[in-house]
Amino acid sequence: MPGLLQSLQEALGNEARPTAIQASSMKHLFKEPVEGDKYKEFLLASETGSGKSIAYLLPVLQDLKRTESNTVTSHSSRKPLNPRALVLAPTHELTRQLASFAKNLSHVIKLRVMCASKANTPSTAKSSGTASKMKGKFEEVGAPSDAEFVISKSSRGSRPVDLLVGTPMKLLEMERGRGWNWEERARERAMRIGKAEEHEDIKEEGGGNKEPPREFWVDEPEMGLENVQWVVVDEADVLFDPDFQESTRMLLADIAAARGQPVPVVPSSAISPTLDSDATPTSAQEISYPFNFILTSATIPTSLSTYLSNYHPSLTRLASPRLHHLPQTLRTEHTSWTGGNKAADIERRIRRVWAEDALVHAKSATGPGPVKLSKVLVFCNKRSKVEQLAAFLDGRGIKCVALTGGAEARKRGSNHHLDGFLKKDGPAPSGPGLSDPAQTPHVLVTTSLLSRGLDFSPMIKHVFIVDEPRNMIDFLHRAGRAGRAGEAGKVVVFGRSKGRGSGRAEEVKQRVRALVG
Template identity: 25%
Template sequence: MSLSPKVSRPPAKTTPSGRPVGRRTNSPFAGMNQGSADIRREPRARSEAEVKRSSGGRERPKKAKEPFHALKMQKALSAVSYGQRTSIKAKISQTESFDDFPLLPMVKDSIATQALSGMVDLVPTPIQRLAIPVLLGNETRAARRRSSASGKKAMEQFLLAAETGSGKTLAYLLPVLDAIKRAEVMDTELEAQRKVQEEEEERKKANFHALEPPPLSNIPHPTTGRPRAIILVPTSELVTQVGNLTKLLSHTVKFRSGLISSAYSGKVIRNRLFAPTGIDVLISTPHLLASISESDPNILSRVSHLIIDEADSLLDRSFAPSTSTIIDKSTPSLEQLILCSATIPRSLDSYLRKRFPDMRRLVTPNLHAIPRRVQLGVVDVEKEPYRGNKILACADTIWSIGKAAAEHAPGDSERAETKRVLVFVNEREKTQEVAEYLKSKGIEAVALNRDTPEQRQSETLSAFTTIQPKSVPQTSNDSSLSTSSSGSNYIPLNRAPSTVTPPPRRHLPNTKVLVTTDLGSRGIDTLAVRHVILYDVPHSTIDFIHRLGRTGRMGRRGRGIVLVSKNDRRDVVREVKEGMFKGQALI
């Protein structure tokens, strides 16, 4: 056995180039032959001379701290410049009343009598002041002049972007109805049908005493199965909400509308779409309408106005194929394409720039900002008395809200104001768990998710979209949150009696709670909701805006409460709260 001649030599202190050799610390024998146990040594701090040498003798400038650093790590939103917001504020201040819009008299009358009945001060919202004149064509004279010179009217493309609860539905619905009524006067098919009917009536009068019967006319209505305007929304709940508003306006404006969704049977959908009297406005979901247009493409042959409500949802991965198919098939006859949304994500912004580069964007100054009339509170679940029990913190918060209602009318719980609370969770399996726990604590709660039947969904949401006067006593047979005389909650019929939760000892009166996912945060006009509880911190900035946008609608005040645990993003919640206090857009 012979040793290597390098055993007796000390390790080289310098490299062939003259640089010192550092000690290797990544080998299993790197910590041997040391006088002190310096195995987990910290990196040596570099001197100022070494920093200057590495930077070429120049000091690196320190980057300014950007606002909303944590929010930018979430789903990014498209920014709106400060100068553009200032110019829009000056523009919308010029309109003070609905009378300033050049609408038809019948359309103007429907605003006060049907759409906004019961309101004392009828003042248009910022998005209505901004969008209605443009959609009516008052500010596109040059474009109309060019189209008339070419002999063909080009399709107009608009994007309406405004905060939640700002009246976007009425902003696009009034100009569309005005255009439909003006087109009826110039419609040659309707005029031809009217002449045929008049000739038949004259023939009947002339042949009244004749033995032969008058000829029957089997000519269908020109608009049968061929609507003039189509409104696309993502869910059946929004179909019902927009459809109800459209029906109200039809009492004064006199047009025919129909709403179809998966909540209706095939026979009902066929009767509404192919009614003998025709149809002018159709409200539907993209999947259903795209499947119908495959078997009957004639449905989209007469569409002049196509409205895509909640465009950020209808142009994402799940809805984009169906929505794009409807846009492509209706393009030949389309006069106006209107996209409507409360948020503009970066993905939607890039898609619109590629697909519709000439689209005109009508954006309100407060886009991507939660209104300052909505306050945000934070409950730390890790502190006393909850000790990490989030579901207990949720029940205790609701009890605190409910007690405030009883204090307004002590001893008379029937006349106290009913508090309606929305609780948002991230997973649909969690909705039923939270609702059952709240019931065990004496709180009237119901879960709403995709597994809930369609009819039950509409009944549940009806209690949170309408406001009841305080003088109306709350009966025990409520349509959405039924309770028995002993105070127990709604019991599904398919549940065995042995598994029913026993009635709680205490009961919170005049408080109704809806536990839901993002199903209840998109476009639903929850006008009666004053409190929103975020059981789970939302995954993105868009979810923050839509969930907190369920309260403080139409100028009312609201309050949001976030339950924060040790696994939640506290920095995101902190930046959202600071942005709401300053009135800044969450971008």
């Protein structure tokens, strides 16, 4: 479509060529449906940084525009939002970036894109009682967070939307009403009390780790699902893992029911035991959704592969030749701890990166000007480690952004807490202090929260993995935040070269080597 092509050229330039997964997607997903055809079901699997967002957004946006005049909007529910396509992603940051990119691609063809990743917080409680009682209930919940958008009664029916991007729990909240699952969350939290801190706080986005109120109201639903024609599950290996799959499948079943073709909702207890085995459960029944269904992922773990084989056997899998490999432009380096102060080792390695930047600048600079220092992304396993390391570096004159699932900055309804680290369109910012790591953050310290899907700036040329990855899937996602879209990058893996723990470090080194080929 000319308008879509124009936006694509503005984003990528006239000389851009499709990656392997983009070429496969264009070959299969741009075909217009023939009357009587079933809805499309595809898995797009490709290495990190290969442009999977474009691979699914282009066909979805083109079809939405092509069928725009044929769509009969349902008014029976009288709900303010009735989207025609949904994109599900595991974190607030990723939903915002995807929505922004979709807006850029669709600005010429004039489709309406909206992001909904944060919980809408009403300004008044829907509960009778005195003001003091209502105040007490708000204090139980805590201060309301900023919302992506809030729909008031006066604006109902005034927000047409074609594509809505959000986390599964946020979209469930919108279509069932805020607070629909608070009792269940209260029970789950009670069962978790006393357990150790999880080192993967990406799970928070699923809604399971947030403290629920003891008493509150259930709000009216804001979204109808009758018009949904496309559903994209981005980062499907996360959204179909044990921590997310129930909310993901619940939302998919709600969409099918709203469209008049209910599908069975298989309890998690019936699925989880079979995820890591090749055996098809006797109760498995093929699920056929009444909408176009696309999953994307940089990895296909056994659990996801088994689930799709059992419940979506007719789904077409499109995979790039380098699936489960690191980007070819990404180099790996293993470095040893020198002693007990690991934070000091990390600081020294950061300063070495910047020394190398200064050397390159001295050799290539044609005139005076500040050295462009690389941004560094550091992955830890635990929140406490993130906070301790960031505090140490700040004390050493290296300004950091420390981001975990509970960070206050994440509640602002935007990605400004990652300014300078995420990839953005337009000219790079300039000004005094921007090249000084003592004034402007050049280091981002985080957990696996930011390892999924986010497109980081080419200024991030180094990823440090300072804690042993749980598995190679985790490693691939963390390392793949650099060396994206053909850019050069390096992943530095810290470990013990001798003594206790050195055997495990050597095993990690061997497994990483297998991902480079």
